[in-house]
Amino acid sequence: MRLLVQKTFEAVTFSDRANALLSDNFWLAAGFILLALITTVAFISILGLSLVYVERKIAAHFQCRLGPMRVGWHGILQTIADAIKLLLKEDIVPERADRILFFMAPVLAILATVLALMVIPLSPSLQVVDLNIGIVFIAAVSGIGVLGILLGGWSSNNKWSLLGAMRAGAQFVSYEISVTLSLLVAVLFAGSLQLSEIVQSQAAGWWIWRGHAAGLVAFIIFCIASTAELNRTPFDLPEAESELTGGFHTEYSGLRFSFFFLSEFINMFIVAALAATLFLGGWMPFHIGGLDSFNAVMDLIPPGLWFAGKTAFIIFLIMWVRWTFPRLRVDQLMRLEWKFLLPLSFANLILAACVILTEAYFFA
Amino acid sequence: MSTSDIIPGTPVNEPLPQSELVKSILALDLRAAPYEGNADCPAVQVPVDGLLKLLTKLRRDPEFNFDMLSSHTAVDRLEQNVFELVYYLYSLTKQKRLLVSVLIPRDNPVAPTCSGIWKIAEWQEREVYDLFGVCYDGHPDLRRVFLEDDWQGFPLRKDYHDDFMLTREPIES
Amino acid sequence: MSVTITSLSERIRIPETADSPLDTQEYFINMGPQHPATHGVLRLMLKLNGETVQEVIPVLGYIHRGIEKIGESVNYRQFVHLTDRMDYLSAMMNNWVVAMVVEKATKTELNDRIQYVRTILAELERIQSHMLWWGVLGMDLGAFTPFLYGFRDREIITDIFEETVGCRLTMNFIQPGGLMADIHPNFVKRVKEAMTYVKPKIDEYEELLSGNVILQERTRNIGILPADEAISLGVTGPPLRASGVPYDLRKVEPYGVYDKVEFRTAVGTVGDCWDRYWVRVEEMRQSVKIVEQLIDNIPEGKTMLMKPAKKIIIPKGVFYSNLETARGILGILIASDGVSDKPVRIHMRSPNYNNLWAVDRISRGSRVGDLVANVSSLDLVVPDIDR
Numbered sequence: 001m002r003l004l005v006q007k008t009f010e011a012v013t014f015s016d017r018a019n020a021l022l023s024d025n026f027w028l029a030a031g032f033i034l035l036a037l038i039t040t041v042a043f044i045s046i047l048g049l050s051l052v053y054v055e056r057k058i059a060a061h062f063q064c065r066l067g068p069m070r071v072g073w074h075g076i077l078q079t080i081a082d083a084i085k086l087l088l089k090e091d092i093v094p095e096r097a098d099r100i101l102f103f104m105a106p107v108l109a110i111l112a113t114v115l116a117l118m119v120i121p122l123s124p125s126l127q128v129v130d131l132n133i134g135i136v137f138i139a140a141v142s143g144i145g146v147l148g149i150l151l152g153g154w155s156s157n158n159k160w161s162l163l164g165a166m167r168a169g170a171q172f173v174s175y176e177i178s179v180t181l182s183l184l185v186a187v188l189f190a191g192s193l194q195l196s197e198i199v200q201s202q203a204a205g206w207w208i209w210r211g212h213a214a215g216l217v218a219f220i221i222f223c224i225a226s227t228a229e230l231n232r233t234p235f236d237l238p239e240a241e242s243e244l245t246g247g248f249h250t251e252y253s254g255l256r257f258s259f260f261f262l263s264e265f266i267n268m269f270i271v272a273a274l275a276a277t278l279f280l281g282g283w284m285p286f287h288i289g290g291l292d293s294f295n296a297v298m299d300l301i302p303p304g305l306w307f308a309g310k311t312a313f314i315i316f317l318i319m320w321v322r323w324t325f326p327r328l329r330v331d332q333l334m335r336l337e338w339k340f341l342l343p344l345s346f347a348n349l350i351l352a353a354c355v356i357l358t359e360a361y362f363f364a
Numbered sequence: 365m366s367t368s369d370i371i372p373g374t375p376v377n378e379p380l381p382q383s384e385l386v387k388s389i390l391a392l393d394l395r396a397a398p399y400e401g402n403a404d405c406p407a408v409q410v411p412v413d414g415l416l417k418l419l420t421k422l423r424r425d426p427e428f429n430f431d432m433l434s435s436h437t438a439v440d441r442l443e444q445n446v447f448e449l450v451y452y453l454y455s456l457t458k459q460k461r462l463l464v465s466v467l468i469p470r471d472n473p474v475a476p477t478c479s480g481i482w483k484i485a486e487w488q489e490r491e492v493y494d495l496f497g498v499c500y501d502g503h504p505d506l507r508r509v510f511l512e513d514d515w516q517g518f519p520l521r522k523d524y525h526d527d528f529m530l531t532r533e534p535i536e537s
Numbered sequence: 538m539s540v541t542i543t544s545l546s547e548r549i550r551i552p553e554t555a556d557s558p559l560d561t562q563e564y565f566i567n568m569g570p571q572h573p574a575t576h577g578v579l580r581l582m583l584k585l586n587g588e589t590v591q592e593v594i595p596v597l598g599y600i601h602r603g604i605e606k607i608g609e610s611v612n613y614r615q616f617v618h619l620t621d622r623m624d625y626l627s628a629m630m631n632n633w634v635v636a637m638v639v640e641k642a643t644k645t646e647l648n649d650r651i652q653y654v655r656t657i658l659a660e661l662e663r664i665q666s667h668m669l670w671w672g673v674l675g676m677d678l679g680a681f682t683p684f685l686y687g688f689r690d691r692e693i694i695t696d697i698f699e700e701t702v703g704c705r706l707t708m709n710f711i712q713p714g715g716l717m718a719d720i721h722p723n724f725v726k727r728v729k730e731a732m733t734y735v736k737p738k739i740d741e742y743e744e745l746l747s748g749n750v751i752l753q754e755r756t757r758n759i760g761i762l763p764a765d766e767a768i769s770l771g772v773t774g775p776p777l778r779a780s781g782v783p784y785d786l787r788k789v790e791p792y793g794v795y796d797k798v799e800f801r802t803a804v805g806t807v808g809d810c811w812d813r814y815w816v817r818v819e820e821m822r823q824s825v826k827i828v829e830q831l832i833d834n835i836p837e838g839k840t841m842l843m844k845p846a847k848k849i850i851i852p853k854g855v856f857y858s859n860l861e862t863a864r865g866i867l868g869i870l871i872a873s874d875g876v877s878d879k880p881v882r883i884h885m886r887s888p889n890y891n892n893l894w895a896v897d898r899i900s901r902g903s904r905v906g907d908l909v910a911n912v913s914s915l916d917l918v919v920p921d922i923d924r
Binding site: 450508511 | 544
C-alpha cells in the first residue's frame, strides 16, 4: 500500500514569474523584479550578519573560549553592533591614492557577489534568474571580484597593499582553473549548464556519491580550490595578518571595508551553495534511485531546509579548516595548484567522462 | 661609611693569582700585560695599537681558539680620563673565558674594529659608538643603533648632560 | 684608514642604476615598528626585489629606556627591578644573573634551599616562555588556534607565580642574597599539579602543529644558519643549539642545582627553522623533567642571606656572570669602584641583541613569508634588544 509518493518539484524563479506577467500587467512584473532585488539585498545583509557571528563563535569554540557573549543573548547582536560601528567610522582616503579606483574597488567586489547570488537556486521557488549558462555566468562574474581586489591594492598607494593584491591576483587566476574543471565534472554528469537542471538531475541521487570516485574527487578539489578563491586560510596570503597587516584592504575603513568584508563572507556562502547545488543536490532531498518509499520519506523535509543544511555543513567545513591549519607560502600555493591540483582535475574530468559513457553510476 | 655597613665576607683588593692562560698569552710577546685592575676571570690588557694583532692571534691560533666574542663594551673612567674598552672572549672548544682590556683617551676615542674577526663585533661596536662615542677605524657601517642619527652627545659618558634628563637629588634629612 | 659615520637614510638609498637584468626595481619596504609579526617594536627595513629579500636592516631604539645608564645611579637591589623589564618572559632569570654576579663578587655562600627554589622557578619560567613562543609561532604562520592553546596553558604556571611571587610578568623575586620572600605553602603541590597538566599538553602541541604538513613546508630548510656563522655572529641559546653546537650553559658552567639534575640538551642538525622549533619543544620537555626531579626535594633553610638594611658594596674591579635564559646567554658586567653601593658601569650582554643580527644572514635570498618564519623562530623579545 503506497501512502507516500515521491514528489516531483516544479521550479519557478522570480524572473519567470515576472516574464509570465509582463504581457498582462507591467507593474506587477516590475514589482516582482523589485521584490527579487529587495529580497537579495535583505538576504545578503542578514546572511552577512549571521555568518560573521557564526564564524566568531566557531572560532572561539575551536580555541577553547566562548566568543561574543555580551551583546544580546550569547552575543547574537554583536554583528549588528559591529556594523553600526563600521558605518559610523571616519572615511579615510590615503593622500595620494587613486581616488576613482579607490572608490570603485569595493563596489566591484560586492557587485561580483550579488551577481553570482542571482543564479543560485535556494529552493524550487526561490531563485532570481535561471540562466541556461548558469555555471559559465558564475565563473565569469567571480572574475569581477578579483578585479576589485587588484584595484583596491593598487589604488591604496601602499607597497604592502600592492604585494597583497598581486598575490591575490596570481592566486585567484591559478585556482580558478581547478574550480572550473571540477564544476565541469558536475556539468558533465548533469548534462546541462543550467543550475536548476543540474539540481533536477540529482533526483536519483547526488553526484558526490552517485558519480563514483569522480564526483567525490571533484567535490574535494572544488572545496580546496574554492578556499583559495575565497582568500581564506590556508590560502589567505593576500590578507595575511601577520605579514601584511591587512593586505589589499589595509587602507580601507568604515563602509568601504565593510564591503570587502561582507563580500568575503557572502562569497563563502556562494561557494558553499555551489558545492551543495552541484555535488550535494541543491535543494533536492536525499534520494536513492529506485527506493521510492525511502525517497518519499525524505521528501517530507522541505527542500529549502535541505539546501540550508547542506550549505551550513560546507560552511562549517570551510571554517573548521581555517582555524586549524597554518598558511601556505606563495610559491608553495602556486606549486600546489599547477603541479598537483590541475593534473588531478584533468584526470578526474576524463574519469567522469568514462563513467558517463559506460553509464556506470553508483545506484543507477 | 662605616665598616658595619659592609656585608661580611667582602674581600678588599685581593688579586687573582695569574692563571696559566694569562701566562701563555704574556709569553706570546704581543705587548699584552697582566690586567691592572681586579677581575674575576683571566684578564690581560693591551695598548690600542696592539689590540688587533692580539685579538687576531687569540682567534686564529688553535692553542687559544677564542671563537666567540661574548661581550664588548666600554667603561667610562672619568678620573683617569680614559675609556676602558672591555672584550670578553670565550672559547667553545676549550671552555675558557678571557677578558681583554684596552685604554683609549677620552678626548679622541678611536679603536680598530674587530668586525673582521667576529661578525657580532660589528653591532657590539655600534652600540659602544652610540652610547660612548668611540669611533672604530675601518668599521663597515658605523652609525647609531638606539638613538636617532642626529642625536647630539653620547649618553653613557659620565659628563653627559641634556635638558630633559633627570638627576637624583640628595635627600635633605 | 678613516672613520666614516653613516646614517640610516644613506643605507636605504637605492643607487640609480641604468639597466638591471630583468628591469625589476629593488625597493625598500618598512616592516614595523607596529606590526603583528615582530613581537614588539622592532622595525625592519627590507630591501626587496619582487618578493625576494635582498637585505634586512633592523632599526632599533623604539623601546630604549637607558637601563644601563639608570643602573649607574641605583644600587644593586634596585637594579634587579629594572632587569625584569628587559626580557620580560625570563624575568626571574634576569634577576638571577644580577644576584649571581653580586654574590660572586662579594663571595657570599648560598644555601641549598635558595638554589633549589631559584632553579625550579627558572625552569618554570622557561616552560612558560616557550609556550608563549610556540603559540606566537603558530599565529605568525597563520594558524591562530595554537596561540590560545599556549596562553591557556601558560595561565597555569602564571597562576603559580602570582601566588608565590606576587607578579605574573615582572617578578623581581630573586634578589642578591637569596629570594625576596619564602615560597608559598601551596607552591610544591601546585607545581606538581602543573607538571602533570603540562606534560601531555606538550604532546598535544606536537600533534597540533609539529606534524602538520604546511608547517613542515614552511620551516624545513628555511633560514639555515651554519654552525660557524652562528658562533661568529654571537648567537646563543636555542638557535645556536639548533645549528648543531651543543653549548648549554646549564651543562657547561652549571649554576643553581643544574649539576645535580639529569637532563638532555636538545641539539639540532641543520640549523633551519624546523630545528629551532624542535629544540625549543624538546627543551620544554626537559624543563618539566628538571622540575619534577627537584620539586619534592627542596631542603629547609633561610631564603635571604644578605640583610636587607645593609648596603651591598662590591669590591673594586670588573665582574662578569652569565646564565642561560629561555632565549640565550644573558651576561652581566659590573665595574665597581669598591666604595659606593652603585656600580660605575653595568652592562647586560643581552641574548636577543646578539641573536637579532642573524636575521639578516638567514633571510637573504628568501621570501617575505620566510622572513616572518625566521624572525619568529629566533624568538626575539624586543625590550631585551633595546634595553
